[in-house]
Amino acid sequence: MRYVYLAKDDLGKFIDLLKEKHRVVAPVKKENLFVFADISGGEDMSLEYIPTIIPPKKYIMPQKESLGKFDMGEVSMKDTSIEMEPTVIFGMHTCDIDGLECLDVVFHKDPADPYYKKRRKNVTIIGYECMFPCDEYATCVTMDTHVPKAGYDIMMTDAGDKYILHVNSKQGDAIIGSGNIFKEADQDAIKKELKDLREKKLPKFKRALNPGYKELQPLFEKSYNNTGVWDDVGRRCVSCGNCTAVCPTCYCFDVYDDVKLDMSGGERGRVWDSCQLNEFAEVAGGENFREERSSRQRHRYYRKFDYPVRKHDKFFCTGCGRCTRTCMAKISLIETVNDLAKGEQDV
């Protein structure tokens, strides 16, 4: 829609402005890592960060959320409402914005998930463009998520002593319109400045995956029976489920009943689940359709690089690198995909 400037010195004022009407969450340093957390002012956040431990999906699909409350002996839920305040997710990287777009596809698809939909509507996304690659685990270049495209209300790009703000929605425009810290300027001049910045940025970003974007899905189409790679990954995997918990596009959940101690009633809720856990695909009677760790790991990869491409025409890997960063068995997405590609060449 349009571009404006924000002086770096005014970043704190920007946060204060947002806080007038919103809850504001942003990347915050936690020991040697980062998390998305509530901030009380601009000084709390660390805008130069590597992907947070848990992606910001937690604000729209909480790890645990109530679907409704019940009285024991009744059959209908009595309270299915959710409480939420308008929230700004500030400083989201483009990979995480892509992750959110993946979740949107799934949860907005008919039948739309009402809990997700309502939360999503209450969220404003203010992105922050990466000008440097974060670390050796990210594959955003291959996944084409390292440059802002869509999915945000405002995108901020570092331009020396100021930020360039790309205003991309009515919601974003309303925020910009409500403050006097933003400086209008000639649109073509800003666009040119942005273009120059990106031209300088892109060479710093190197491809980590050998197969390119277009080669990825065909590679997976051929790699289902590459037992060498899948067995190796399966042998090392300890089925802890960390990779799926930190993935910005994993959305599987379990439904549970939580009963009060006095047994008078309780809450039916859902909680993040993981296809890496042994019992995930087990049915009553004990039959398990993904009994082996190798088949569960393969399932995870296919849910990123193959199945969603067929179903939604979209990769469900954003290249954020979280799964590799968090894996205690040192299973690396880059290694796995490159090994699959190598196997392909050998054939």
Next chain:
Amino acid sequence: MCNCSENKKVITIDPLYSPVEGTIVKACQMTENEKFFEIRLEGGKELGHMPGQFVQFSLFGIGEAPISVSSSPTKEDKSTFEVVVRKVGTFTEQMHKLGEGDKIGVRGPFGRPFPVDDLKGNDLLFVAGGIGLVPLRSLINFVIDRRRDFGDVNILLGCKEPKDRLFTDEIAEWEKMADINYACTVDKAAPDWKGNVGVITTLIPGVDLDVNRTYAVVVGPPIMYKFVVAELLKKDLAEKHIVLSLERRMKCGLGKCGHCQINDNYVCQDGPTFTYDEIKGLEEAL
């Protein structure tokens, strides 16, 4: 840190995950582990299902479980539907304790029904193994109620022992019907059993099929599919003409939670019924 909680608003959620009230109007033990339930929804509202679909039953404090509907939508009394529940886990054990007059939560119906329109005008071969008869009965009764829309009807049933047979009264009726060929076998039986003994595949070679116009609809345990499908293919039946129903762990029924996924299929939405043609390459399917 954040003091903006006065901004919090309460948002009402559409009742997508909320069960509606069902009342058990009839319950009877069919076998040691299987119990029959007839259920009436609030106000006698029709379930609105088609053969092959399932519902999610809900008991607060226990959870939910996916159960196939066993009655046909063509059933005379549209205000009720029927299920048979095998006692196999926490939920079903609790459900077995329920009887006439008890309430149970119901969501659904869910899933893709048997391809009834494709079946029309064709001969049908029904193959049911054990509790597979339960969902298949919905289709069999549908066909019986609309008999002239279909060609020859063959029903093959198999189960472990004679005492495991379900719907014996109803099956006795099917046996008597002039326009239905019926055969049954058990894996093992006491000497006084007069019927066939042997696995269900032994019945298939004896069936006279016009392969170009026959659909086989097969429901049973996972292990049965491999053998039955192989036998049907041997008969030259087209892969597209073999219809199966798969059992998976379904939590949401809405294509979201991921539990029932087979490769790129969500069984709760893309299935539970599939043609063999659709799932033959999928390692996780059978």
